[in-house]
Amino acid sequence: MRVIQVNDYAEMSQKAAEMISEQVRKKPDSVLGLATGETMLGTYAALVNEHQQHNTSYRDVRTFNLDEYIGLDATHPNSYRYYMNERLFRFLDIPLAQTYIPNGCAPLLEEECARYERLIEQCGGIDLQLLGIGQNGHIGFNEPNTSFASTTHVVQLSESTRKANARFFPSADAVPTHAITMGIATIMKSKQIILLVSGKRKAWAVSHLLEGEVTPAVPASILKAHPNVIVIADTEALSHVSQEKRKVHRP
Numbered sequence: 001m002r003v004i005q006v007n008d009y010a011e012m013s014q015k016a017a018e019m020i021s022e023q024v025r026k027k028p029d030s031v032l033g034l035a036t037g038e039t040m041l042g043t044y045a046a047l048v049n050e051h052q053q054h055n056t057s058y059r060d061v062r063t064f065n066l067d068e069y070i071g072l073d074a075t076h077p078n079s080y081r082y083y084m085n086e087r088l089f090r091f092l093d094i095p096l097a098q099t100y101i102p103n104g105c106a107p108l109l110e111e112e113c114a115r116y117e118r119l120i121e122q123c124g125g126i127d128l129q130l131l132g133i134g135q136n137g138h139i140g141f142n143e144p145n146t147s148f149a150s151t152t153h154v155v156q157l158s159e160s161t162r163k164a165n166a167r168f169f170p171s172a173d174a175v176p177t178h179a180i181t182m183g184i185a186t187i188m189k190s191k192q193i194i195l196l197v198s199g200k201r202k203a204w205a206v207s208h209l210l211e212g213e214v215t216p217a218v219p220a221s222i223l224k225a226h227p228n229v230i231v232i233a234d235t236e237a238l239s240h241v242s243q244e245k246r247k248v249h250r251p
């Protein structure tokens with residue numbers, strides 16, 4: 001695991017956008033794994049900027065998002081489909097049919113999970129997966145104590161995650177109780193992973209990731225076992241981590 005320490009959110013976002021654009025220029029038919037949340041907003045804005053300035057084309061790219069709330073459709077402003085369309089896809093030249101997000105309104109949710117997992121495989125797997133991290137160390141919506149062997153599945157969101165995400169909803173009760181998420185094994189199959197972390201809110205999760213043991217109690221800790229992970233973290237997110245560990249980590 002390689003750690004890149006940056007000063008702040010803006011620098012983290014710029015760095016991540018540069019790495020994603022580079023991947024797409026190197027391999028124009030890349031399969032990108034995408035994430036949502038506040039962490040990604042700056043990266044997507046920087047990516048749009050880069051696309052407009054340098055004409056990097058996304059025509060042949062396919063994208064798979066990590067997760068989606070159950071019960072919110074594409075027109076709901078809090079659905080991750082809405083977020084992705086509004087924040088990123090509408091500014092790029094990517095055909096929407098090449099952007100995949102689990103359908104949280106599918107009548108048969110288990111089948112939807114299996115379909116999604118199959119689709120990722122049929123596209124040749126994810127070349128570059130972008131990840132954020134929850135305050136409790138979750139990745140995607142894989143809450144603490146999810147099996148490391150899990151594939152795309154339906155999850156019940158923990159109260160702490162619902163509370164953390166309530167800031168985007170009109171009220172805490174409006175946050176859905178369930179979601180579909182890529183599993184931990186799905187995420188770990190990606191060829192490369194970039195984890196973005198910003199702010200004091202995430203300091204505990206980052207310090208466990210870099211200095212704690214690998215345990216299902218902190219889902220992100222499994223990333224230590226992946227051969228190609230880059231963590232881009234700002235000074236506040238790294239504030240609980242020793243200077244030594246901030247430099248370079250290899251599995």
Ligand SMILES: N[C@@H]1[C@@H](O)[C@H](O)[C@@H](COP(=O)(O)O)O[C@@H]1O
Pocket residue numbers: 035036037038039040066067131132133134135139140141161165
């Ligand atoms: N499912 C998403 C995660 O993929 C994301 O990493 C996390 C952190 O979000 P934020 O970036 O808003 O802190 O929130 C949600 O739970």
